[in-house]
Amino acid sequence: MLSANDLECVRGTRRLFAGVSFRLHPGECLLVQGPNGSGKTSLLRILCGLARPERGEVRWNDAPIWRIDEEYRAELAYCGHSNALKDDLTPSENLLAAASLCGQPASRGAAADALEAFGVRQLDALPVRALSQGQKRRVGLSRLALAARRLWILDEPLASLDARAAQALAGLVDAHLERGGIAVLTSHQPIELRAEVRVFAFT
Amino acid sequence: MSSGLIHWFRYASPPSFYPLAGRMTPWFAWLAAVSGAVGLWIAFFVAPTDAQQGESYRIIFVHVPASWMSMFLYLVMAGWSGLGLALNTRLSSMMAHAIAPTGAMFAFLSLWTGALWGRPTWGTYWVWDARLTSELVLFFLYLGYMALRAAIDDPRRGDRAAAVLALVGVINVPIIYFSVQWWNTLHQGASVSLTRAPSMAAAMLAGMLIMAFAFWMYSIAVSLVRVRAIILEREAHTEWAYQLKEAT
Amino acid sequence: MSAPSFRAAFAGIVRRDLRLAARRKSEPLFSLGFFVLVASLFPLGLGPEPELLRRVAPGVLWVAALLASMLSLGRMFVADFEDGTLEQLALAPVPLVVSVSGKVAAHWLVSELPLVLVSPLLALQYGLPADVIGLLMISLLIGTPALSLVGAIGAALTLGVRGGGALVALLVLPLYVPTLIFGAGAVDARLAGLSSAANLSLLGACLILATVFAPLAAAAGIRIALE
């Protein structure tokens, strides 16, 4: 269970938001909405533990995330604005590197399956440099399929994805929720999930 | 105990520290002025002429206190930085930030007066003496701290990055000092030590200590004024600042 | 999913960075080229007198190695910072200190080990005797990892800061002083026919201290930069 208690975020001299609280139980999905600059990304980064809230705290199964630290991060998969891909490596090399950087090396087969889930397996002969924006995004998101994490935090996952890829992602999120996972995401495009989505809107 | 803690934390918030610092500043400023006057009087009119160095030794009355302050202020700065990192209090980081320029100034003064003392004593403005060299490195450490602080726009990030640097520096200062000393004995450079005045008369020692006290009080007063300016800069957008009498 | 292993994470980072360096090829050679050039420029400035060159060789070679290693510091974290990999490292279920140590190790293998390997050739230019050349290599072998470690702190603190390169120099060079003194001192002592054991053990102590503290500080710096 992920809970946010009375979060407040200040950027520079501006207060982006205050008093943000919610609870997410297994199988629930939260869609964070709001105009540009309203603090969506900042909220997600606070939920990950990358940024510190000015006030309040984030709890995972009732333990503050700063206290359980690595235990929390072992449950977490985060996809930010950037894809965290190396231009000089091929997609599967990237996935394998990402897995081993987490101390959880994966097999080539598992990496290929993860790429298959987003339909980018056939691109594996090329270095990432040669891929289009959308293809890169898909490779980046394949990490979700490779590492089994219970909490997904996705910042604009649909950015530069085409309709088919968006559908693939929605399917993946649905399967994740059915397994008892939790997802928090932001999106400007509508995302069609089978599961019920809770919406948190910034004004 | 707990009420005392709450009391303390109340002053740890910049808006409530601002008036307190304002009330404290004149006291330290007056202490600095009076002890400075007494120190200078001793330095020029009470302390006798040195048998070996003649009148040139009188530089000691600014040189040694300036060196002491430059080292002491770095420690204090690192202390506030550590406190700021550990407790995440904004005021501690602001204090560290406010001390740095004064520390750098004293390090510079120590180098400047050291050079002016070196000329009549050793016949040259600069020798690679262990103390002078480590003072120079300390000066660079201050400059690095201030440069890093100035290069980061986000004040909170700047606070924390500079604090890490100050802590790294404070671990390094003894190592640097030891290594420079080691290097100096190895190369048989200048063997005259600046601070060991040949025959330290009681008046000399008293003058030096009083001057050091004056510099210390001055540092506190100036840091308080600077921390007030920093608070104003950081809180410029708050209602608290709008209600200040000074700003009307 | 298996429990995260620190060793796998460390090895994974080193392997990935080595592979990236192998794909880029030219970049690691820049600091090597710089090292060779600076060391070769000194005789042009000082004059070809063999006695003088031999006297200054330990200091000159050490300072050249130090500057060359500083030149490559900027690259240590920047690429990972810009493409988001650093965020993923900070969110990995292994402590960031482990990943940072891996990055530093890879940086040393790619950018500094070549300097150590080339240094005998440069030492020959300065007419150093064979035993002194051996000692120069040993001192660089102990000293350059300390440089990488301390440099990592500067590289982490200046991530995403304007004027990064010059700022790194200002932050890091004063911290290099002990390493330089003990490293060059060891070679100097041997050149003068004295024992360099004391210098080398002090250099080793610097390395140990740096190994213990620098990754912590660098990891703290990275977390601050990511916030």
Place this chain on the structure above:
Amino acid sequence: MTWGSAAEFFAMGGYGFYVWGSFLATVVCIAAEMLILRARRQSALERIRAERLRYEAAA
């Protein structure tokens, strides 16, 4: 008293340049620091005034 006359005092036994160079530098540094600080405080207050006017105009 060590000094016979003011001239002797300023000559500092022939070391006047060094002694007065040191003390003068100290005084100059301290004075400069205080002036810079005053300017810094004034400009901070100036900014608050500007911010407040904007705030009141908006309110």
